[in-house]
Amino acid sequence: MATKKTVADVDVKGKRVLMRVDFNVPLEGGKITDDRRIVQAMPTIKSVVERGGRLVLMSHLGRPKGGPEAKYSLKPVSERLRELVNQCQAVPHPHGEGRNVTDLHIMKDPDEKSAQTRARVTFAEDCIGPQVEKLANDLRDGDVLLLENLRFHKEEEKNDPNFARQLAKLGDVYVNDAFGTAHREHASTFGAPQVMQGKPRVIGFLIQKELKFLGEAVTKPQRPFVAILGGAKVSDKIEVIKALLNKADLLLIGGAMAYTFFLGQNKQVGKSLVEKDKVDLARELLGQARGKIRLPVDNVISNEMTDTAKTSVVEGNIPAEMEGFDIGPKTRKLYADEIAKAKTIIWNGPMGVFEKKPFAEGTRAVAQAVADATAKSGAVSIIGGGDSAAAVEQMGLADKVSHVSTGGGASLEFLESGHFSTLDILD
Ligand code: 3PG
Ligand code: MG
Numbered sequence: 001m002a003t004k005k006t007v008a009d010v011d012v013k014g015k016r017v018l019m020r021v022d023f024n025v026p027l028e029g030g031k032i033t034d035d036r037r038i039v040q041a042m043p044t045i046k047s048v049v050e051r052g053g054r055l056v057l058m059s060h061l062g063r064p065k066g067g068p069e070a071k072y073s074l075k076p077v078s079e080r081l082r083e084l085v086n087q088c089q090a091v092p093h094p095h096g097e098g099r100n101v102t103d104l105h106i107m108k109d110p111d112e113k114s115a116q117t118r119a120r121v122t123f124a125e126d127c128i129g130p131q132v133e134k135l136a137n138d139l140r141d142g143d144v145l146l147l148e149n150l151r152f153h154k155e156e157e158k159n160d161p162n163f164a165r166q167l168a169k170l171g172d173v174y175v176n177d178a179f180g181t182a183h184r185e186h187a188s189t190f191g192a193p194q195v196m197q198g199k200p201r202v203i204g205f206l207i208q209k210e211l212k213f214l215g216e217a218v219t220k221p222q223r224p225f226v227a228i229l230g231g232a233k234v235s236d237k238i239e240v241i242k243a244l245l246n247k248a249d250l251l252l253i254g255g256a257m258a259y260t261f262f263l264g265q266n267k268q269v270g271k272s273l274v275e276k277d278k279v280d281l282a283r284e285l286l287g288q289a290r291g292k293i294r295l296p297v298d299n300v301i302s303n304e305m306t307d308t309a310k311t312s313v314v315e316g317n318i319p320a321e322m323e324g325f326d327i328g329p330k331t332r333k334l335y336a337d338e339i340a341k342a343k344t345i346i347w348n349g350p351m352g353v354f355e356k357k358p359f360a361e362g363t364r365a366v367a368q369a370v371a372d373a374t375a376k377s378g379a380v381s382i383i384g385g386g387d388s389a390a391a392v393e394q395m396g397l398a399d400k401v402s403h404v405s406t407g408g409g410a411s412l413e414f415l416e417s418g419h420f421s422t423l424d425i426l427d
Contacts, residue, residue, distance in 0.1 A: 004202065004203045004207075004423060004426055004427070005200075005202045005427040006202055006203055006205065007047055007048060007175050007203070007204050008047065009200075009202060009427075010173055010200045010202055011051075012052070012053030012173060013051055013052040014052060014053075014054070014141055015054065015172040016053075016054045016056055016136055016137075016139065016170060016173070017048050017053040017054065017055050017056065017172070017174075017175055018058065018167070018174050018175070018192070018196075019044070019048070019055060019056065019057050019171075019174075019176070019177060020058055020174075020177065021037075021041045021058070021178050021204075022037055022041075022177075022179060022180035022406065022407075023037060023038055023041070023059035023074060023077045023081075023146075024037065024059065024060055024061050024062065024180060024181070025038060025061070025077065027061075027071075027076060030076050031076070032076060032077065032080055035080055035084075036393070036406065037406050038081055038084060040206050040406050041177055041206055042084055042085075043204075043205040043206070044177045044205045044206060045057070045081075045085065045144065047205070048175075049119045049144060050142070052142055053141070053142070053173070054136075054140065054141060054142075054143055055139075055143065055144045055145065056136050056139070056145050056147065056170045056171060057081075057146045058127055058146075058147045058150055058167065058188050059074060059077070059147075059150065060149055060150045060151040060181065060186075060188075061073070061151070062149075062151070064149065064151050065154075066151070066152075066157075067152060068148075068149075068152045069152075072149050072151070073148065074123070074147075074148055074149050075123060077146065078123035078146045081144070082121040085119050085121050085144060086119065086121075119143060119144055120140070120144065121143075121145075121146070122135065122143070123145075123146050123148070124145055124146070124148060126147070126152070127147035127150050127152070127153070127167065128153065128167060129166070132147065132170065133169060133170065136170045136171075150167075150186070150187070150188050155187060156186050156188060157186050159185055159187050159191045160187055160191070161191060161195075164187040164188075164191025164194070164195050165191075165192075165195050167187060167192040168191075168192045168195035168196050171196065171199070172199060173199060173201075174192065174193045174196045174199060174200070174202070174426075175201075175202055175203070176189060176193065176201075176202075176204065176207060176423065177204025177205070177206045177207055178207075179206055179207045179210040179405070179407045179410055180406050180408070180409075180410050182207065182410050182414075182420045182422050182423060183407075183409055183410045183413040183414075184422070185421060189422040190422050193425055194425060200427060201425070201426045201427050202426055202427050203426060210403075210406065210407065210411070210414075211414075213380070213382050213402065213403040213405070214382065214411060214414050214415065215414075216380070217344055217346055218247065218415060218418055219418070221247065221248075221343075221344040222343035222344050222379075223249055223343055223344065224342050224343060224344075225247065225248045225249050225250075225342065225343070225344040225345075226248065226249065226251075226252065226338055226339060226341075226342035226345050226346075227244045227250070227252070227345075227346045227347075227348075228251075228252045228254070228335070228345070228348070228349075228351075228366060229244075229252070229257070229347075229348055229349050230253070230257070230347075230348070230349030230350045230351045230363075230388070231255045231257060231348070231387065232255060232256040232257060232273060233256070233257055233260075233275060233278075234257040234275055234278045234281065234282055235275055236412075237348075238278075238281065238285075239412075240348070240415050240416050241285055241293075242285070242288075242416075243415055243417075244346075244415065245288060245289055245292055245293075248292070248346075249292065250292055250294065250338055250342075251289070251293045252294050252338060252339075252366075253293060253294065253295050253296070254296060254349070254362060254363075254366070255349050255350055255351055256272065256273040256274070256324070257349075258295050258299075258324075258327075259272040259318075260274045260282045261285075261286065261293075261295050262274075262295070262318075263276070263279045263282065264280070264282035264283035264285075264286055265283075265286070267317055267318075268319075269317075269318050270301070270318035270319050270320050270321065270322040270323055270324070271303075271320075271322065271323045272318055272322075272323045272324040273323070294335070294338070296327045296328065296331040297315060297328070297331050297334065298313050298315045298327070298329065298330045299313070299318060299324040299328050299331075300313055300324070300328055300352065300358070300361070300362070301318055301319070301322040301323060301324050302322065302323060302325055302358065302359075303321055303322055305325060305356060305359070306356065307356050308358075309356070309358045311325075311358045313328045313329065315328070315330070325352050325353045325356070325358070325359040326351060326352025326353065326354075326358075326359040326360070326362040327352060328362075329361075331362070332365035332366070335351075335365070335366060335369065336365060336369035339366070339369040339372075339373050340377070341377075342373055342377075342379050343378075343379050343380070344379065344380050344381075345370055345373060345374075345381040345382065346382050346384065346415065347366065347370060347381070347382070347384060347388050348383075348386070348388055348408070348411065348412060349384070349386075350363040350387050350391050351363045351365075354387075354391050363388075363391050363395075364395055367391060367392050367395050367397050368395075368397065370397075370401055371392075371400035371401060374400060374401050375400065379402075380402045380403075381401040382403045382404075382411075383401055383403070383404045384405050384408060384411040384412060385404070385405045385407045385410070385411055386408025389406075389408070392404060
């Protein structure tokens, strides 16, 4: 992908900067349980605020059905955003050079910064319309306005041209820093920047950082290049498996999708989760793999997926009444040995049902092996977003890997195709 201009190349002073972010964060009972996507957008936000830009932020949250739904409101996000904007000092490494970049210095005492220098962070109850336009036009230099969930309008996902024009009215500059949504051609990611042709249209520092890590892994990986793929479904990962068979040296497979591959090898899987309609495809992928695909040699099985489940380990066939929920100890060791030799590691998808204690060990072992390879042999390690990002976070290893992506589906799509049409149209 060609090098892109970033927000650093634009003089934002006094301008309305319409910025797409991915604030699609997990919420439980109105509380944010993981604010990583907001934190990771802060370098770009701070850069605009500190240079006197007037920031209009837009995002989606969840998958509402095309109208307002209280549980998908971005209001709680605006509160967290206000705290972060006012707690952060200068941004030491906006370009995300190197690994384990500390993007932000969070002040210990928020009162360190006087009230006058705090940016105003406000929330708009909608994302288009005359009232929203007035809020955007009334912003002062350094103010931040967060718009309500874009997906409260079904036109967002349809990339409706009229909706895109209404969004485009809110900015003099367009910035995309929503890496997690870069694979969606929606009004806010595709239509609006097209309408804004002639105005500056650039990427933010988060997208720049994501492209640096993922781009280098795809185009010039240090070898051995080991990809670890897990999760429930083969169908989600077919294209990425095909792409990685050409690029990576080894693919380590875990999670329930391994059982669909087992069926492709005529093994018995008991009651394990499988995709029967993908068995032929799994067999085909194994045929094309020239030995590059590794499957589990043992599995943790049980007859229930609970926190107190009784488990056992089997090699080979899984008995009729049982289900596989995690990779077994021999597999963990085999995978860890391969990971230890790697110089580039990409991991997407957990090895088992890590949310349940009896089935967390496979994912934990892989996370530890990736962290160790990063520290000991200087491997570049990239964790695809979604569940595997949540897993390394939960295991306290997020800062022991080179890069934790904020995109799940987006990072997979980038590994497959090496570009995004939503970014191709930017300067
Ligand atoms: C994500 O979390 O995967 C992104 O925010 C995109 O959301 P979507 O899959 O609902 O389009
Ligand atoms: Mg997704």
